[in-house]
Each structure stands twice: as structure tokens, then as C-alpha cells.
Amino acid sequence: xxxxxxxxxxxxxxxxxxQINCTYQTSGFYGLSWYQQHDGGAPTFLSxxxxxxxxxxxxxxxxxxxxxxxxxxxxxxLQMKDSASYFCAVNTNAGKSTFGDGTTxxxxx
Amino acid sequence: DAGVIQSPRHEVTxxxxxxxxxxxxxxxxNSLFWYRQTMMRGLELxxxxxxxxxIDDSGMPEDRFSAKMPNASFSTLKIQxxxxxxxAVYFCASxxxxxxxTFGSGTRLxxx
Numbered sequence: 001x002x003x004x005x006x007x008x009x010x011x012x013x014x015x016x017x018x019q020i021n022c023t024y025q026t027s028g029f030y031g032l033s034w035y036q037q038h039d040g041g042a043p044t045f046l047s048x049x050x051x052x053x054x055x056x057x058x059x060x061x062x063x064x065x066x067x068x069x070x071x072x073x074x075x076x077x078l079q080m081k082d083s084a085s086y087f088c089a090v091n092t093n094a095g096k097s098t099f100g101d102g103t104t105x106x107x108x109x
Numbered sequence: 110d111a112g113v114i115q116s117p118r119h120e121v122t123x124x125x126x127x128x129x130x131x132x133x134x135x136x137x138x139n140s141l142f143w144y145r146q147t148m149m150r151g152l153e154l155x156x157x158x159x160x161x162x163x164i165d166d167s168g169m170p171e172d173r174f175s176a177k178m179p180n181a182s183f184s185t186l187k188i189q190x191x192x193x194x195x196x197a198v199y200f201c202a203s204x205x206x207x208x209x210x211t212f213g214s215g216t217r218l219x220x221x
Contacts, residue, residue, distance in 0.1 A: 030207070031208065033208075033209060033210075035210075041214075042200060042212040042213060042214050042215050043152070043200070043202075043210075043212050044212070045209040045210060045211065048208045048209050050208075087152065091207055091208070094164075094165065095140065095157070095159055095164060095165075095207055096142065096154055096157050096164075096165060096207075097142075097154070097207070097210065098154065099144075099151060099152040100151075101151045102151065102152075
């Protein structure tokens with residue numbers, strides 16, 4: 001089976017940088033995805049890493065190290081609207097994604 | 110593109126009743142997923158289809174749950190009979206080649 005670990009809560013102030021880590025154990029690893037979910041909303045796809053390294057999309061970046069079974073989501077220039085839950089998810093050769101329990105990010109003024 | 114469309118948005122039903130949730134995936138996406146989200150268990154994959162064929166239904170909790178995908182543009186998740194512990198938000202998601210999922214707005218199911 002698959003297992004993922006990510007912190008349950010993170011707090012930061014507006015304008016700061018925050019990193020949300022994710023470690024995983026799985027067989028048939030294809031890639032690591034990140035999703036954002038606001039209260040009462042649906043998960044929204046942020047990024048996907050299949051290869052080692054950093055992928056940048058605006059204020060958000062995602063990193064993967066396959067050898068360490070580790071990735072992170074980096075959020076820069078934090079804004080109040082970034083307060084949400086963030087999920088990492090492993091995609092496997094079975095064609096499906098298993099989600100972590102999510103990290104609740106609170107951005108304070 | 111209207112995205113993944115789910116209906117109904119909210120459903121309140123009595124224990125023992127049949128519940129049918131509906132999903133229209135994004136046109137051209139070849140994979141469709143049904144997830145359930147609760148505070149206690151997080152996001153759980155119930156079943157997924159690839160090219161309309163069920164590939165993995167190991168997450169379906171019990172025989173009371175069934176899912177169908179009669180064509181590329183429509184899927185249903187049925188619970189019969191429903192129980193209070195089935196109360197959750199049910200999400201449908203679709204993807205092309207599995208790299209990133211587009212989720213529908215979800216159906217908030219309450220079984221009383």
C-alpha cells in the first residue's frame with residue numbers, strides 16, 4: 001500500500017515563505033502531486049513532479065527527491081487567501097493517486 | 110470547459126433510502142475517480158475507471174456501494190441502502206493520463 005506523511009498544521013505571516021514537506025512510502029511510484037483545498041471547496045491541482053528537482057509556478061514551487069521519497073511545496077510571498085489545506089498525493093503505476101491527510105496552512109496578518 | 114460537474118450539490122436522506130450521485134467528467138479525460146472525504150478519514154479513493162472500465166474498486170466500503178460509467182461522459186455512484194455513517198462529501202475527479210486531477214464541486218451527503 002501507500003503511506004504519506006505531512007505536517008497537520010503550519011502557521012505563517014503574510015509576505016513570508018513557507019515549506020510543507022511530504023514523505024511517502026509506495027511501490028510503483030510515478031509522481032507526486034500537490035492540491036489546495038479551501039474550506040467548503042474542492043481540491044484544486046497545483047503541481048506535479050515526476051522527476052527530481054524543482055518545478056516553479058508563480059509563487060508556488062514543488063520539489064521532489066525520488067531517492068529520498070520526499071517532496072515539498074514552497075509558497076512564497078504568502079497572502080491571506082493562501083490559508084487553506086494542502087495535500088500531497090502519490091501517483092502510482094496502478095493509475096491512481098493516494099492523498100495524504102493534508103496540512104492546514106494559516107496565514108496571519 | 111465547464112469542468113467536472115457533479116449533482117446534486119447537497120443531499121439529505123433518511124437511513125435506508127437509495128442515494129444516487131452523478132458526475133460528468135471533462136470531455137477528453139480518460140480516467141474518472143470517486144473519492145469520499147470525511148474529517149476522520151480524509152480523502153479516500155472509492156473506485157476509479159479508465160476508458161469507462163472499472164479498474165480498481167478496492168476502496169468501495171461494502172456491497173451497499175456501486176458505481177457505473179456507461180459512457181465517457183457520465184458516471185454514477187449509488188448507495189443502497191444508505192446509513193448515517195455514509196455521511197460525507199463525495200467528490201468526482203477526472204484526468205488525462207493521471208498527472209493532475211480536476212475535481213468536481215462535490216456532493217455533501219447527509220444521512221439521518
